Amino acid sequence: MDTENNQFMNYNNPDKKMVIEDFFMKAVLGKGSFAKVILVKKKDNGKFYAIKVLKKSKLEKQRHIDNVIAERNILVGVNHPFVIQLHYSFQNSEKLYFVLEFCPGGELFNLLHKAQKFTEDQTRFYIAQIVLAIEHLHSLNIIYRDLKPENVMIDFDGYIRITDFGLSKNNISNHEKTYSVCGTPEYLAPEILTMQGHEKSADWWSLGALIYELLTGLPPFYNQNREVMYELIKNQNVNIPDYISPICKDLIYRLLQKNPENRLGKNGAFEIKNHPWLQDVDWEILLRKEYRPPFIPILDNIVANFPVDFTQQPIDSVDPFQSVKQLNQNNNIGGFTYNQSQNREMDFQ
Incomplete structure (x- = not known):
């Protein structure tokens, strides 16, 4: 005792x-x-x-x-x-x-499981913070490589923390590639699966998959058969439900580009931060945690x-x-x- x-x-x-x-x-x-x-x-x-x-x-x-x-x-x-x-x-x-x-807010995964899916405003609140966190990691030449709802925690104030860096790769400069195959299957970028080498932009693919999941309840290419899912990730265009707004659809499409050379964020996080879906975010207010979160732990x-x-x-x-x-x-x-x-x-x- x-x-x-x-x-x-x-x-x-x-x-x-x-x-x-x-x-x-x-x-x-x-x-x-x-x-x-x-x-x-x-x-x-x-x-x-x-x-x-x-x-x-x-x-x-x-x-x-x-x-x-x-x-x-x-x-x-x-x-x-x-x-x-x-x-x-x-x-x-x-x-x-x-x-x-x-x-104490637990995993974003558990919050999503209870809600089944989030609104676009709720999703934007969490995604904007994740963009800032990934941007900072990339500035330190770190590829995160395991972005998923289970690795996003909710703090005392209702803001997020990215956690679990067991699969991260350090000392990767801009446009340098690494070739190990690692990550969570549902969120793997195509270039990781094809073992062609991946850069920091692999994290932005995972961000696109996460936005899709927060808005629909499931990752974009989810299939219980892992091999089928891998084929969908490599070859199938994403199908986005009509209830998602056109500008949000556009962001998801741009992040889920099979060819990393065409992916939004390829040249840096500023490309994502400047997208119309995020244009009303005041990044300084967000960093100061002055927005009211959609969920605050009791x-x-x-x-x-x-x-x-x-x-x-x-x-x-x-x-x-x-x-x-x-x-x-x-x-x-x-x-x-x-x-x-x-x-x-x-x-x-």
């Missing part, structure tokens, strides 16, 4: 190694192939965070370890109001921990916007604990540990 009034750790030592015992475990928020996400409360400051826990045994392949380090480096290097913040990262002999800001139950399939699981079932006594320095992954509050990287772990 939590004993939140029992402050038994010495928190005044700035070089104290962070351990999982520094947190009270509150609820399971989600699970994926490699990671589990747990709501925690830090013992020394009483703040809530979302801890992403990865088992080292599941990251045995060097490529997976490289992806985790790349994700950590991106999170440390990116500072944007619409990108998730990394507060700490640390490890022990069995696990890696990303301590991220907690977004905080009576802090996990109300997360699936009960996860939040009602016993905390023990995710086995987040690994005592500092079992720390094995020989199993450490170098260059992982980070402490934002000290604004420096820590080399001792």
Whole structure:
């Protein structure tokens, strides 16, 4: 049981190694192939965070370890109001921990699932923020590569955070191509599927797919048969329902161009920001979070916007604990540990 009034750790030592015992475990928020996400409360400051826990045994392949380090480096290097913040990262002999800001509104996916589809005004509010976030990532030579409703979180104020950089590619300059095939099937750009190499504009294809999904409830080329879906992505023109406005249709068509050379955003995010569907957005007001969001989380139950399939699981079932006594320095992954509050990287772990 939590004993939140029992402050038994010495928190005044700035070089104290962070351990999982520094947190009270509150609820399971989600699970994926490699990671589990747990709501925690830090013992020394009483703040809530979302801890992403990865088992080292599941990251045995060097490529997976490289992806985790790349994700950590991106999170440390990116500072944007619409990108998730990394507060700490640390490890022990069995696990890696990303301590991220907690977004109580849950995933945009869950919000969409409840609503079934959004209006164009609602969609524009979320998409405009995503455009600014992707624009910032591209300015840092990062291709995001996993834009989907599950990776867009809603914060305390109803604004978004892009999260999960496990598939992102760093150090890709303008018009430089990368050739790995990765991403979520429904949102993959054709050039990724054909392995012709892809640039930053692959993210703008995913943006077009996301706009379509927010307005209709499904991705544009969705099919339960994955191979059929891939063929549709590569060869089929998108069919947009008539209830979507002509200018929004035009934006979707321009983003879902099979040939990346013809895709809106090829020359930069300004092409998308200047499209008529987004022309009334005041980007500075948006950055200052002065628009009223269509949804603001009610905080009576802090996990109300997360699936009960996860939040009602016993905390023990995710086995987040690994005592500092079992720390094995020989199993450490170098260059992982980070402490934002000290604004420096820590080399001792």
